[in-house]
Amino acid sequence: MVLVPEVCQEVEASGVPVLAAGGIVTGRQMAAAMAMGAAGAWTGSMWLTTTEAETSPIIKEKYLQASSRQTVRSKARTGKYSRQLRSAWTDAWESPEAPEPLPMPLQSSVSEAPLAKVIKLAEGGHAGAKQLATFFVGQGVGLMNSIQSTRDVMREFMQDYIEAVERVSATLDE
Numbered sequence: 001m002v003l004v005p006e007v008c009q010e011v012e013a014s015g016v017p018v019l020a021a022g023g024i025v026t027g028r029q030m031a032a033a034m035a036m037g038a039a040g041a042w043t044g045s046m047w048l049t050t051t052e053a054e055t056s057p058i059i060k061e062k063y064l065q066a067s068s069r070q071t072v073r074s075k076a077r078t079g080k081y082s083r084q085l086r087s088a089w090t091d092a093w094e095s096p097e098a099p100e101p102l103p104m105p106l107q108s109s110v111s112e113a114p115l116a117k118v119i120k121l122a123e124g125g126h127a128g129a130k131q132l133a134t135f136f137v138g139q140g141v142g143l144m145n146s147i148q149s150t151r152d153v154m155r156e157f158m159q160d161y162i163e164a165v166e167r168v169s170a171t172l173d174e
């Protein structure tokens, strides 16, 4: 709401197209971004719960259960801040006794192997590993509530976009 109009205003004269990104999971959100001047939307997280996504079933299930509040910006994975599912892993790295994460790219060599092992154990039913399991995701996770094919996601997204634009257009008739 704040950033997209500011960026659009800044680059207006140059004609550079602006793509809005961050938390966009539905067509209505894209419609809002277009209303603010964006030329389109750039999405990432919403594809992680498609049937085609390589995301572990354990993580997919966690996404379905998570609300928008269950993400955290953490350096624990790559050494730079990235938003991910809050889990026992991210909590442990936030604790006062935890060491500072190493700078990118070194932290990945600390975290990737154990996190891959965690996923493997969680898929085998290990309760502690299920709590530790985490992966990148944005705050739009609260709206990622079912596992669907990419085709169905696209169809619903387009339908939602159309309905949102029609809803807003109808306010002109009132």
Ligand SMILES: Cc1cc2nc3c(=O)[nH]c(=O)nc-3n(C[C@H](O)[C@H](O)[C@H](O)COP(=O)(O)O)c2cc1C
Binding pocket: 021, 022, 023, 024, 042, 043, 044, 045, 046, 136, 137, 138, 139, 140
């Ligand atoms: C699993 C995953 C991996 C990503 N990897 C990168 C990356 O390596 N470099 C980068 O600049 N952005 C990366 N992104 C960010 C996306 O390109 C995009 O900007 C972001 O996901 C948009 O926000 P959203 O996830 O809320 O839709 C990644 C996003 C996800 C979900």
